[in-house]
Amino acid sequence: MSMIAPARKAPGNWRSLDPLRSYCELRGMPVQQADEDRSGFWTLRETQAMIGWLRTRDSALIDVPTIRQWLALQPEGRPDAHWWSYLREAVAEYALDAGDAELPLDHFLDWLAEWGREARRRQTGLLLLTAHRAKGLEFDHVAVLDGDWLRSGANEDADATRRLYYVAMTRARKTLALARFDRGQAWLDALPGGPSDSPAFLRRRATPLPTPPPELARRHRRLGWRQIDLDFAARHPPGHAIHRALAALTAGSRIALRQTSAGAWRLCDAQGVDVGALSQHFEPETHMHGIEARVAAIHVRRPRDVAEAYRSRISAQCESWEMVVPELVYAPGS
Incomplete structure (x- = not known):
């Protein structure tokens, strides 16, 4: 799932997502922000350990069962096992192509390097991002937050924010949740029938929220x-x-x-x-x-x-x- 905020292009506006990030951390929910640098899959200690093991073997061939046997010896289910889980995910995807066939080691390493390059764009847990960063991306489930959608940025025409809101809405493949403050949201309220009457909406009534814990700051x-x-x-x-x-x-x-x-x-x-x-x-x-x-x-x-x-x-x-x-x-x- 992804949450899209109405932040403008300025880098500092990513900080409007900080309370959400802190809430997820507080609750132990996997979360990442799209502005985080996640480069370097190939040089991870865990990746290099696996490559080192593969290259010290006597055989120039490798198969998925052998790799899985080695990975089974590595940490699992512990806080420090995150990157090992990442490698297990890679091998599971490789198995879809290779099955249990014994193939040249270089073939697997080339495949793993390409997988790692694509991994930079992979989502882990809840993804927090701005509408600008969401352009061109799609997600199964999207929640669009309310905020300063009506405030145009410098050198933007009056319709720019409406187009940006449309971009945020159309990132969803399956479900879309649109947050709305009590003061109203002009574009939602202007839809035919309004959000309270239209059968296209499943409206959830606002409920009082407890005092935010200090950790959200x-x-x-x-x-x-x-x-x-x-x-x-x-x-x-x-x-x-x-x-x-x-x-x-x-x-x-x-x-x-x-x-x-x-x-x-x-x-x-x-x-x-x-x-x-x-x-x-x-x-x-x-x-x-x-x-x-x-x-x-x-x-x-x-x-x-x-x-x-x-x-x-x-x-x-x-x-x-x-x-x-x-x-x-x-x-x-x-």
Whole structure:
């Protein structure tokens, strides 16, 4: 299912979806925002572990039952098992094409790489997005939120918002829910018969809502790669404590964000060991304070992933290293 908000094109308007995101997090509901950077499927620790296992086998052929046997040994049903479930989903789709046939390993790896590229557009749980971002997409179930639909943006004609509302409505394949404030919604109220009389509508009467919990004022922020120092761990030799600390982390692990005396931002584990750093492009939320940080994903990088101009900064002994993608949670206040 997807929820579409009437936010305009300005990036900050994604924040109108923050209360919904916080509500889902509070209730343990899978949720994602369409503006989150979900790149890097191929370099995920879990994906690289499977590729490493496949390439160390003696056979140049592989079949689905063998892959499933190996995946059955990996975590399942735990908070840190999200990305393993992702790989199981990939193998299930591969089985639809390949069945149980034994095929060349390169065939499967090429297929997996393509699946990973498409996975960037896959939906996990409830998807929150703006009407502009929803253009060209379709979903089985859509809820369109009420808000400032009648307010035109700069350089837009008077009919632009009506067209945008139409875009939001027509994203639904099966069911469409249109939210309406008590003060009315001009376009819904103008429909033939009105929303209260038309047989095309299943009207749900407004019910009093309880006082919103303070958690709805929180802001969940998954950082993109541009905001992360991707090769921080690579500046230390393989035996350094940072690599052991990274190896002990999993998706969902609690971490902390701290600022150094020089103003740089560091990620550290429960023992205070630095496990990552943020880049100069990171800016903390204003008028809010961080209350929680956790690992969203862990990626594996190698020297070939580093631009030539920056390779001199990494340890010559590092053949690979891990990089944490954090999710930060902020609450109002300084």
